[in-house]
Amino acid sequence: MDIYPAAAEVIRDVPVDQPVLCLRPHAATRAARWFVEHFPGETLYAVKANSSPVIIDALRDAGIRHFDVASVTELRTIGALPGTTMHVMHPVKSRRFIAEAYYDFGVRTFALDSEAELEKIEDATGGAKDLTLIVRVACPSTYSEISLEGKFGAPWNEAPALIRGARQKSETLGISFHGGSQMMCAAGYGQVLRNVSQQIVRAATMVDIIDVGGGFPARYPGREPPALESYMAEIRAAFDRMAVGYSCQLWCEPGRALVAEAESVIVKVDGRRGDTLYINDGAFGTLYDAAHCKWVFPVQAYSSRGIPLDSHSLAPFGLYGPTCDSADFLPGPFMLPPGIGEGDCIEIGNIGAYGRVMAGHFNGYGYHGEAILTDEPMLSMYADEENRAVSGLR
Numbered sequence: 001m002d003i004y005p006a007a008a009e010v011i012r013d014v015p016v017d018q019p020v021l022c023l024r025p026h027a028a029t030r031a032a033r034w035f036v037e038h039f040p041g042e043t044l045y046a047v048k049a050n051s052s053p054v055i056i057d058a059l060r061d062a063g064i065r066h067f068d069v070a071s072v073t074e075l076r077t078i079g080a081l082p083g084t085t086m087h088v089m090h091p092v093k094s095r096r097f098i099a100e101a102y103y104d105f106g107v108r109t110f111a112l113d114s115e116a117e118l119e120k121i122e123d124a125t126g127g128a129k130d131l132t133l134i135v136r137v138a139c140p141s142t143y144s145e146i147s148l149e150g151k152f153g154a155p156w157n158e159a160p161a162l163i164r165g166a167r168q169k170s171e172t173l174g175i176s177f178h179g180g181s182q183m184m185c186a187a188g189y190g191q192v193l194r195n196v197s198q199q200i201v202r203a204a205t206m207v208d209i210i211d212v213g214g215g216f217p218a219r220y221p222g223r224e225p226p227a228l229e230s231y232m233a234e235i236r237a238a239f240d241r242m243a244v245g246y247s248c249q250l251w252c253e254p255g256r257a258l259v260a261e262a263e264s265v266i267v268k269v270d271g272r273r274g275d276t277l278y279i280n281d282g283a284f285g286t287l288y289d290a291a292h293c294k295w296v297f298p299v300q301a302y303s304s305r306g307i308p309l310d311s312h313s314l315a316p317f318g319l320y321g322p323t324c325d326s327a328d329f330l331p332g333p334f335m336l337p338p339g340i341g342e343g344d345c346i347e348i349g350n351i352g353a354y355g356r357v358m359a360g361h362f363n364g365y366g367y368h369g370e371a372i373l374t375d376e377p378m379l380s381m382y383a384d385e386e387n388r389a390v391s392g393l394r
């Protein structure tokens with residue numbers, strides 16, 4: 001893959017008739033290194049957020065060795081890499097997936113949220129006695145921008161019995177939850193950990209692992225979370241007060257926070273109607289969250305020759321994606337130069353999480369060029385931290 005110093009050089013070199021995904025592996029490495037150093041336990045990467053081999057390698061460079069795989073495809077992709085340990089944290093999965101994970105890839109960790117899944121795992125692994133079973137409990141998505149409520153998680157009134165049942169069938173027992181993606185406040189983790197502690201008391205069972213799931217935030221315009229240190233402090237304080245023994249491990253499974261900064265996409269403007277631009281990527285491509293969740297992403301406009309367009313006075317624009325579906329609309333508003341028009345390009349930043357992995361080929365779109373960029377992401381949770389470390393302020 002070609003390496004460029006910044007988006008301008010890509011635009012000068014490559015016709016953006018297909019959108020170009022710009023990978024910043026150094027940003028993934030920096031984020032992962034931060035988690036390895038600051039999370040008071042083991043960090044598993046949730047592969048669903050971004051499965052690019054370049055990004056996965058960048059995370060491994062930073063010391064990430066544990067991966068949450070949620071499909072047979074993710075299992076086989078990560079399973080082909082040396083020195084990795086996989087965990088199946090999907091609470092409802094097929095027998096075939098469980099058996100392939102257990103027998104062919106040596107996976108021992110499986111999540112569940114019901115008696116039926118517990119029996120399925122036992123059956124598919126031939127009554128294995130060496131399992132790490134993780135009971136996923138339900139919790140509200142009170143503090144998150146993207147709710148994960150409803151689909152998974154044992155209800156509070158059923159969890160103690162399920163925890164006891166799983167204890168009998170596991171060598172190692174854990175409890176996990178997911179408070180929703182892009183948690184805007186650290187208090188969410190503390191609240192759920194206190195409730196989980198009550199569940200453990202009610203279950204009257206020893207627990208070996210507490211897994212706080214994903215949900216750690218990234219920076220987006222209008223969605224500026226507090227520093228990640230506050231999340232670590234909240235989790236550490238709540239974990240220390242839990243009804244668990246000294247040997248109990250703490251795990252997390254971030255997706256977004258590790259990779260959001262590691263990709264941007266350069267798109268071309270194919271047309272303009274008033275304050276709406278028609279671009280060549282959208283809701284069915286790498287910009288799912290911009291359309292379906294109405295998120296705003298950082299933008300920088302360029303001429304067709306890669307010259308940054310004057311950004312002194314900006315105007316609000318909505319963006320239409322390339323397909324014929326009216327839902328292919330990104331309301332923004334995206335602040336862009338008022339004179340922008342056909343042939344100009346826009347770099348849309350911080351789409352590394354749930355960007356490329358969401359792209360389909362509806363209407364024949366969804367194909368992207370790729371390039372590696374060595375400059376900084378448009379917004380970063382970690383750059384200040386790095387600067388502070390360099391200047392000895394930490």
Ligand SMILES: Cc1ncc(COP(=O)(O)O)c(C=O)c1O
Nearest residue numbers: 046089181214215253254255256
């Ligand atoms: C089981 C599990 N773990 C981790 C994650 C990653 O979450 P996030 O990207 O919010 O960190 C998800 C996301 O859906 C998930 O389902």
